[in-house]
Amino acid sequence: MSDFIPLRELLDEPRPLPRKTWPKLIRLLRARKKRTGEAPVLLHGNGDLQRGLQMRPKGDLSLVAELRPLLDGMHRADLEDATWQDRASQADVLFGRLTPRIRIEPVAVTVTGWHPLITQEVRDAVVGHAPLAAMRPVDAAVLVHELDGLNLGGHLLAVDAPVEPGATLPAPPRDRRGGPRRRGDGSWLPNVDAVGRWSTTPRHIADAHADVLQEAGVRTVIDPFCGCGADAIRFALAGITVHAVECEPGRAAMARRNASSFGVTDHLTVHQGDGVALLPKLLAENPDAAIFLDPPWGGAEAQDGTARELRDWTALLALGGPNFVVPEHAPLLLKLPRDFAIDTLPEGDWVVDWHRGAEGSGAERVIKTISALRR
Numbered sequence: 184m185s186d187f188i189p190l191r192e193l194l195d196e197p198r199p200l201p202r203k204t205w206p207k208l209i210r211l212l213r214a215r216k217k218r219t220g221e222a223p224v225l226l227h228g229n230g231d232l233q234r235g236l237q238m239r240p241k242g243d244l245s246l247v248a249e250l251r252p253l254l255d256g257m258h259r260a261d262l263e264d265a266t267w268q269d270r271a272s273q274a275d276v277l278f279g280r281l282t283p284r285i286r287i288e289p290v291a292v293t294v295t296g297w298h299p300l301i302t303q304e305v306r307d308a309v310v311g312h313a314p315l316a317a318m319r320p321v322d323a324a325v326l327v328h329e330l331d332g333l334n335l336g337g338h339l340l341a342v343d344a345p346v347e348p349g350a351t352l353p354a355p356p357r358d359r360r361g362g363p364r365r366r367g368d369g370s371w372l373p374n375v376d377a378v379g380r381w382s383t384t385p386r387h388i389a390d391a392h393a394d395v396l397q398e399a400g401v402r403t404v405i406d407p408f409c410g411c412g413a414d415a416i417r418f419a420l421a422g423i424t425v426h427a428v429e430c431e432p433g434r435a436a437m438a439r440r441n442a443s444s445f446g447v448t449d450h451l452t453v454h455q456g457d458g459v460a461l462l463p464k465l466l467a468e469n470p471d472a473a474i475f476l477d478p479p480w481g482g483a484e485a486q487d488g489t490a491r492e493l494r495d496w497t498a499l500l501a502l503g504g505p506n507f508v509v510p511e512h513a514p515l516l517l518k519l520p521r522d523f524a525i526d527t528l529p530e531g532d533w534v535v536d537w538h539r540g541a542e543g544s545g546a547e548r549v550i551k552t553i554s555a556l557r558r
């Protein structure tokens with residue numbers, strides 16, 4: 184990080200301290216302990232000192248300005264001089280206030296800010312199995328790193344892992360930083376292009392979409408933004424008749440090839456064209472059809488809950504362009520990014536599900552998408 188300035192560098196302003204300052208500081212503290220019986224706050228040995236000097240100071244930087252004059256001339260101090268010993272002790276106290284202790288005892292963690300529609304089962308899966316009331320500090324640090332500020336359904340999670348003043352959680356290990364948040368499941372279709380690779384609905388989520396439509400008794404569905412066809416194919420595999428539309432000719436051709444390789448061409452028709460323009464005609468021809476919407480939210484970052492733009496109902500309609508109208512009479516299934524503001528869905532009888540990464544993918548704890556069915 185560019186603004187990382189270790190304490191040692193800050194103390195070397197306006198001119199470097201003589202190297203002998205540091206061993207002398209430790210020896211003065213030892214001499215003082217012998218005289219008064221009082222142990223240092225932080226600097227018990229050279230290891231503590233070196234660790235403190237490498238750290239970025241926390242809190243009020245005016246403490247650095249207080250510390251520096253205490254160290255001036257210390258390299259020449261007489262070890263038996265009580266005044267110098269007390270100055271070393273003041274320096275030790277300031278070190279303690281500037282450099283946090285790494286917490287090693289268990290920490291009580293709380294996670295708040297859940298969208299009320301997220302079930303306890305999903306919450307437990309997202310948080311993981313470690314007991315929140317007494318978590319290993321390193322696990323707490325990972326949880327803070329992964330979940331604090333994560334936008335799920337338009338609500339921000341807050342992870343609180345309080346430690347006593349002067350202490351801090353350890354840094355989350357590199358290999359546990361943010362990986363699963365972004366990890367994809369890969370595509371299960373034989374033919375995909377670059378867009379298809381990140382936008383294909385993972386198999387287990389496409390399964391869930393098909394189950395939802397089947398349970399709602401849907402016989403025909405229109406998928407105006409079908410991409411390489413994952414959801415459309417899964418609907419067809421469930422015996423639902425599908426009218427799918429894809430505007431990119433190459434991708435529409437891939438969707439057709441995918442439909443062939445799954446043997447569902449009798450149930451699935453892929454139209455190449457503008458799904459928004461074709462929707463009224465397809466609905467007129469199939470008046471009982473449901474509509475499935477998975478419009479493009481703009482790249483892999485669409486699945487990143489930290490993305491800034493508001494993803495809500497108005498934004499969803501805007502993705503379809505100025506002529507996009509979602510008919511109210513048809514059952515509607517939406518596939519939404521996990522940060523979609525669920526509260527902005529229009530009035531209606533909505534069933535909302537939170538979909539996690541596939542079992543065994545390493546992303547089981549991550550909410551990937553939300554689906555919302557208006558019956």
Ligand SMILES: C[S@@+](CC[C@H](N)C(=O)[O-])C[C@H]1O[C@@H](n2cnc3c(N)ncnc32)[C@H](O)[C@@H]1O
Pocket residue numbers: 378382383384407408409410411412413414415428429430431434456457458459477478479480503
């Ligand atoms: C998120 S992807 C769909 C992924 C699909 N559900 C799957 O799982 O394979 C959205 C697709 O909509 C297409 N698209 C965007 N606007 C469109 C429009 N007006 N008409 C038809 N397709 C459109 C994009 O080219 C993209 O392939």
